[in-house]
Amino acid sequence: RGFLGVNSLDLSNDQQVALYNREKKTNLKTGSGVYITGLPDNSGAQDAGMKVGDIITKIDGANITDFADLSIAIGSKRPGDKVQVTYSRNGKETTSTVTLKDQKGGTSTRTKADLSVTEKIGAEFQSLDERTKAYYGLSSGIVAKNVIEGSEMAKAGIVDNYIITDINGKPVNSQKDVESILNKFSGTVQIKYMDDYGRNYTRGFKMP
Numbered sequence: 001r002g003f004l005g006v007n008s009l010d011l012s013n014d015q016q017v018a019l020y021n022r023e024k025k026t027n028l029k030t031g032s033g034v035y036i037t038g039l040p041d042n043s044g045a046q047d048a049g050m051k052v053g054d055i056i057t058k059i060d061g062a063n064i065t066d067f068a069d070l071s072i073a074i075g076s077k078r079p080g081d082k083v084q085v086t087y088s089r090n091g092k093e094t095t096s097t098v099t100l101k102d103q104k105g106g107t108s109t110r111t112k113a114d115l116s117v118t119e120k121i122g123a124e125f126q127s128l129d130e131r132t133k134a135y136y137g138l139s140s141g142i143v144a145k146n147v148i149e150g151s152e153m154a155k156a157g158i159v160d161n162y163i164i165t166d167i168n169g170k171p172v173n174s175q176k177d178v179e180s181i182l183n184k185f186s187g188t189v190q191i192k193y194m195d196d197y198g199r200n201y202t203r204g205f206k207m208p
Helices: 014-024 067-075 117-121 130-136 175-182
Strands: 007-010 034-038 055-059 082-089 092-099 124-127 142-145 163-167 188-194 200-206
Touching: 007 014, 007 067, 055 067, 117 175, 124 175, 142 175, 163 175
Parallel strands: none
Antiparallel strands: 007 034, 034 055, 055 082, 082 092, 124 142, 142 163, 163 188, 188 200
């Protein structure tokens, strides 16, 4: 699958925006579009000149009102595909051509054997800061990012910014933990996670 290469916030999600404002001491307004909170080095979006604070409003001319729209627009694309991304910066709209990459920064399609664990399950993960852990009373946790529409993670009910605390009964604190637990693992994966409202779930899926 191809990735834009952005960490994002769904501006249509009041709960997520309020949490982000509280954590980052910002004053973002809820509305339409996807706000860029970070750009991994060597990402397609960064290469195209996009910056933190830009709000993605269209992909290939189709309106992006929330994260689901973005997932659908990018989900069927492959590394190396080009998309026209329209974004708003300081109220001014710009359109750039972004070459999608895989999670490792490559632009060629690879076989299943070449894929990393996170590519197979369809999400990336960020470590949870200590303040948020304390707020929710957690001893471990990672934040799901760039969850791909139709992926195993999405089927398990996980969307961007949900907090995952355990995988296969083991606490997780980084993307590296996910890779080490699931590398060469086959069978049913059990995931414990928490939604935006602090509700806890246990779900599973068959490792692809």
